Amino acid sequence: MAATPRPQVTELEQGEVFETKRMEAIEGVQWPPHKASHESVLVVTEGRLTVEYPDAQPVVQAGESIVIPADTWHEIVPDPAFSAIHIMPKGIRFTFSA
Template structure:
């Protein structure tokens, strides 16, 4: 996944946990009322069925590892 500084990715939840690994830059992961700042080299396990959203603080790239049968629900 990639985002430019200031981008706000859609709020969503997933049916299965996943792992995000930040390769470049910095972002904020808003999850369950808490904001987690993630920087290059950080990883985070995203639990299932919890609404979350990512905001890019600076241009960033990450790998998001998940199973092929994961399902997403997006919110406006």
């Protein structure tokens, strides 16, 4: 049985208040539904992604960014592939659905 492809997350920089990570995924790979304790920003550097909220599905492409609100369930879905920088406060906590 083949393993399910997983998104790639690479730590980049850490400051006193913020940290950054590179997020990359291809078609068929997505993060499970989750929410975070603080808002964060995704800056898409290549490709395109969809952020699936319960009531909206904004598409974000290279050169664009999106603020992910705190305590809001969402999924990140490649459309069909993307690379992005995730900017978030240090100490952010993520809750994943079962």
